[in-house]
Amino acid sequence: MGGNIFLAQLLSGLTSAMTLFLVASGLTLIFGVVNVFNFAHGSFYLLGAYFAYQAVAVSGVGFWEGVILATLGAGVSGAVMEYVFLRRIYGRPGEAGFQILLTYSFILILDDVVKMIWGTDYKSISKPEALAGPLYFGEMIVPKYDIVVIGVGLLVAVGMWWMIKRTKFGRNLRAISSNREMAASLGVNVPLALSLVFGLATALGGLSGALSAPVRTVTPGAGIEVIIGSLIVVVIGGLGNFWGALVGALIIGEVTAFGILYLPQWAILFSYAVMALVLIFRPEGLLTKRSAAR
Amino acid sequence: MRSWRSAKAIRLGEAAQWGAGLLLFGTVPLLGKSYFVTMANEILVMGLFAMAFNLLYGVTGMLSFGQAAYYGVGGYAVGLLLSEGIVPFSVALPAAMVAGGILALVLGPLCIRLTGVYFTMLTLAFAEMVWAVVFKWYDFTGGDNGIQGIPVPDVLRNPLRYYYFTLAVVFVCFWILRKIVESPFGATLQAIRENQERVGFLGVNVRRYQLAAMILSGAFAGLAGGLFAGYQRSIHPDMLHWTKSGEVILMSILGGVSSFFGPLVGAAVILFIEDMIGKYTEFWEICIGSIMLAIVIFFPRGVIGTLGARLEGMRGNKGAGNEATRS
Numbered sequence: 187m188g189g190n191i192f193l194a195q196l197l198s199g200l201t202s203a204m205t206l207f208l209v210a211s212g213l214t215l216i217f218g219v220v221n222v223f224n225f226a227h228g229s230f231y232l233l234g235a236y237f238a239y240q241a242v243a244v245s246g247v248g249f250w251e252g253v254i255l256a257t258l259g260a261g262v263s264g265a266v267m268e269y270v271f272l273r274r275i276y277g278r279p280g281e282a283g284f285q286i287l288l289t290y291s292f293i294l295i296l297d298d299v300v301k302m303i304w305g306t307d308y309k310s311i312s313k314p315e316a317l318a319g320p321l322y323f324g325e326m327i328v329p330k331y332d333i334v335v336i337g338v339g340l341l342v343a344v345g346m347w348w349m350i351k352r353t354k355f356g357r358n359l360r361a362i363s364s365n366r367e368m369a370a371s372l373g374v375n376v377p378l379a380l381s382l383v384f385g386l387a388t389a390l391g392g393l394s395g396a397l398s399a400p401v402r403t404v405t406p407g408a409g410i411e412v413i414i415g416s417l418i419v420v421v422i423g424g425l426g427n428f429w430g431a432l433v434g435a436l437i438i439g440e441v442t443a444f445g446i447l448y449l450p451q452w453a454i455l456f457s458y459a460v461m462a463l464v465l466i467f468r469p470e471g472l473l474t475k476r477s478a479a480r
Numbered sequence: 481m482r483s484w485r486s487a488k489a490i491r492l493g494e495a496a497q498w499g500a501g502l503l504l505f506g507t508v509p510l511l512g513k514s515y516f517v518t519m520a521n522e523i524l525v526m527g528l529f530a531m532a533f534n535l536l537y538g539v540t541g542m543l544s545f546g547q548a549a550y551y552g553v554g555g556y557a558v559g560l561l562l563s564e565g566i567v568p569f570s571v572a573l574p575a576a577m578v579a580g581g582i583l584a585l586v587l588g589p590l591c592i593r594l595t596g597v598y599f600t601m602l603t604l605a606f607a608e609m610v611w612a613v614v615f616k617w618y619d620f621t622g623g624d625n626g627i628q629g630i631p632v633p634d635v636l637r638n639p640l641r642y643y644y645f646t647l648a649v650v651f652v653c654f655w656i657l658r659k660i661v662e663s664p665f666g667a668t669l670q671a672i673r674e675n676q677e678r679v680g681f682l683g684v685n686v687r688r689y690q691l692a693a694m695i696l697s698g699a700f701a702g703l704a705g706g707l708f709a710g711y712q713r714s715i716h717p718d719m720l721h722w723t724k725s726g727e728v729i730l731m732s733i734l735g736g737v738s739s740f741f742g743p744l745v746g747a748a749v750i751l752f753i754e755d756m757i758g759k760y761t762e763f764w765e766i767c768i769g770s771i772m773l774a775i776v777i778f779f780p781r782g783v784i785g786t787l788g789a790r791l792e793g794m795r796g797n798k799g800a801g802n803e804a805t806r807s
Contacts, residue, residue, distance in 0.1 A: 223597040274777055282597050283543050287733065288776045290545075290726055294769030302763060410722060414608050417601050425598065451616055458609045462590055465602070469593040 190326050195443045201332040201401075203439025204339030208394035210416035210423075210431040211346060212387030218426035219363045219383045222272060223282070225289035227391055228413030229296040234260040234392025235404040236304055242311045242399075249314035253396040260392020265385030267292060272384070273377065293409055300406045308403040335397050342390065343432055350428065359383060418461045424471025433473060497741060505647050509640055519755070521643050523748045524650045525708045530731040530743035531657055532700030537729070538737030539661055540693040541673030542592075543600045545725050546607025547701050549587070550580040552720030554702025555709040556614065559627045569633045573649075573706050580702020581695045583610070588694040592687050595676070604722060611720040626716035630709060639711075646707050653700055658740060660696065669693055723765075730772055736781060 213227045237259040241252035271292075275284045312318070313331050320327045350356040358379055361369040370376045395404075395412075402408075419438050423430025438457050445453035464472060508520040529551055536542045554576035561572040587610075591602045614621045621627070636642045660666050668689055671679045680686045709715045718724070727750065728743075735746025753771070757764045 223601065225601075271773065271777065275780075278780065282600075283537075284776050284780065286543060286545070286597065286600055287729065287772060290729075291769040291772035291776065294726075294765040295773070298763045298766035298769070302766075414605055417605055421594075421598070421602070421605075454612050455609065458605065461605065465590050465593050 191447075193326055194328075195447055196440065197328060197332060197336075199440035199443030200436070201335050201439075202442065203435045204336050205394045205398050206415055206419055206439055207339055207432055207435035208342060208390045208397075209412055210419040210435055211342070211428060212390040213413075213416050214420050214423075214426055214428060214431045215346075215387045215390075216384060217420075218428070219359050220268075220380050222285050223289070223425075224384075224387070225286050225413065226267070226292035226296065226409070227289075227388070227416065228409035228411070229293050230260045230264055230388040230391035231395035231398075231412045232300060232404075232406070232409040233263055233296065234395030235399045235408070236300055236309070236395075237392065238396035238399045239304070239309045239311050239404055243309070249311075252311075253393065256396035257389045257393040260395070261385040261389025264388025264391075265381045267388075268384035269381050273380070293413075297406050297409060304406075306406060308405055309399075310403045311399050313400040331400065335401075338393075338397060342393075346428065355379075355382075415457070418457050420471075421461055422464045422472060424474030427471060427473045430471055430473035434471075501741065501744075502647075502651060509643065514639065517639060517643050519751065521639075521646055521711055522708075523744070523751055524646050525704050525711070526728070526731065526747040526751060527744035528650045528653055528707070529701050529704035530728050530735070530747045531654065531740075532697045532704065533728045534732045534737055534743045535657060535660070535669075535700070536693055536697045537732060538742075539666065539673065540669040540690060541676075542690060542693065543729070544591075544603040544694070544697070545600050545722070545729070546587075546591075546603035546605075546610075547697065547728055548720050548722065548724035549607035549610040550583055550698035550701035551705040551708075551724065551728075552614065552715075552717070553583050553610065554580045554705030555715045555719045556621060556627075556705075557702065558706040558709040559630050559715040560621070562630050562632065563627055565631075569636065569710065573703070573710065576706025576709075577699045577703040580705070581699035583702075584695040584698030585691075588691045588698075592690045592694070604725070607720065607725060608722060611717060611722070614720055615717045621717070624717055626714060628714040630713045630715070632710050632713060636710065642711055646711065649703070649707060653703065654741075654744075657700065661740070665689075665692075727768075730768065734771075734775060738781070 209227060209231050212230075213224060216222055216224045216227070234256045237256035238252045241247040241255045242249055247255065271288060272285075275281060275288060278284055317330045317334055320329050321333065322328075348356075350359060358369065358374045361372070361374060362376055362379055366376055391412075415438065416435075419434035420427075420431055421434075422437055423432070423434030437460060441456045441460055442453055445456040449456075505520055505524065508516050529547070532550075533544065533547045536544050536547075557576040557579035558569075558572045561567050561575055562569060567575070587603075587606045591599055591606065594602055615624055617623065618625075632642070636645055661669075668679065668684060672684075672686055672689055676686055705719060708719070731746035731750045732743040733746070734749055735742035735744065737743070750768075754764055754768070757767050761767075
């Protein structure tokens with residue numbers, strides 16, 4: 187294998203790792219703070235992609251405005267879902283099962299809503315003109331758009347880290363995550379914070395979908411693929427662990443990118459193999475010290 | 481246990497349930513329409529699948545979102561063995577059961593390394609892996625074409641005869657499942673559902689029991705898939721699709737996971753609803769999703785469980801709500 191192909195695959199893996207990371211970090215944030223496994227998280231990726239399609243290809247809004255609208259739209263939908271439905275089942279005995287069933291019902295509902303509005307055909311939008319071409323590094327050809335996606339991903343990672351560690355809101359979130367009652371009695375508006383976290387996390391999912399819309403065709407049903415991909419990522423990194431999501435996404439992105447090179451038909455199985463290995467040797471995830479295995 | 485009713489009355493009530501079930505399903509062909517036979521056959525198959533799932537969820541407290549893998553593998557075992565002409569039907573059908581059990585033996589140890597939500601998501605992920613293999617392995621499984629024209633023995637070629645065959649097999653399975661739940665083994669599974677940690681402290685190897693539950697559930701799901709393949713005489717990767725796993729969960733919670741026949745009733749209700757919706761709109765997912773959402777929010781114990789508890793409450797037997805649905 188030539189060095190150029192190697193580097194190109196590495197970069198393509200990095201790009202898909204970033205879109206995975208955007209979804210998985212939201213998933214892991216919701217799990218860490220709200221203590222909900224949002225099975226419908228992939229559906230917000232789907233919503234983001236279709237919102238972007240609607241804005242850019244149908245309504246003729248500029249690409250980046252479209253991406254921002256899609257991100258906001260997905261975030262608002264997520265916050266509404268938390269506010270109207272999910273909060274009714276907090277604290278119920280056997281909550282975990284109900285969480286899965288409730289969020290599962292949202293996968294079904296959102297899937298059909300998307301089909302009703304946009305139909306079942308493949309949709310795609312074009313990249314913004316300034317980013318359509320490649321960049322040349324010596325002999326290596328790199329799509330500009332990939333670099334932007336990687337940049338956005340890194341920016342989000344740093345921004346999230348800053349928010350969680352350095353802002354008052356982040357401090358409240360950490361307090362809620364370790365003890366919800368205690369945080370509430372110290373004056374943190376817990377219900378509001380939970381809705382905001384849900385909105386923020388689903389907005390990240392929407393952003394991922396919107397950014398992917400020009401490179402992958404958008405179809406209904408993509409939600410479940412995405413949720414399984416990000417599930418594998420968070421299991422590898424450790425569910426609820428923010429940096430774990432980044433590490434897991436990088437591993438899965440690269441494993442899939444190189445898997446496609448060698449065994450295109452079975453590339454998807456490599457991620458499962460990695461997950462199985464992690465489960466056997468570190469069931470709590472690579473970056474989590476303990477407790478996830480409970 | 482409903483202490484205010486004698487043990488004898490309970491046993492009579494149960495016998496009546498079995499009798500009514502057999503009578504109901506046994507007389508369906510008298511309605512004279514092939515539609516009803518097809519429907520009843522599907523209800524029996526999905527009912528068996530749902531009750532196999534419920535051995536995991538309702539009895540042991542393990543919510544698996546990947547049972548379609550076992551169902552599908554059972555179907556493919558029958559389909560492949562028969563269409564390649566390797567073994568007769570009498571061997572292929574038990575082989576479906578074995579295939580489901582073996583798959584659970586392979587995937588189970590990985591899934592039970594984690595618990596709660598993690599367990600659920602792992603079962604889903606591994607089931608999707610099995611689906612991907614079946615979907616893509618054209619040379620072996622026919623990929624997304626599936627397999628058509630599966631030869632079944634002449635004796636069973638008549639749909640009516642196949643229906644009675646299914647009826648017999650499924651009710652025997654129900655009886656076995658009932659015996660499993662009532663046995664000391666089943667009691668341990670229920671104890672694990674109530675408090676896994678405490679059962680562990682008693683010196684029980686919880687994981688071994690959980691794995692056993694997965695294998696049994698996988699085996700019966702495989703048998704259900706095998707029965708389906710024999711009836712339809714065709715199979716398709718959709719049998720393993722994750723929505724199938726979701727469907728069987730919905731059937732169980734709709735019927736009530738804490739009553740023995742609940743999942744069968746749920747299967748009947750869902751299949752009729754799907755059939756009706758299918759006539760009017762292609763958007764059945766949103767209907768099923770809304771029903772599920774309503775159940776989770778308003779009828780957390782399943783429609784039948786919740787209504788049952790209400791009725792008990794009206795009879796002035798407060799506090800029976802929790803217990804009454806659990807037999």
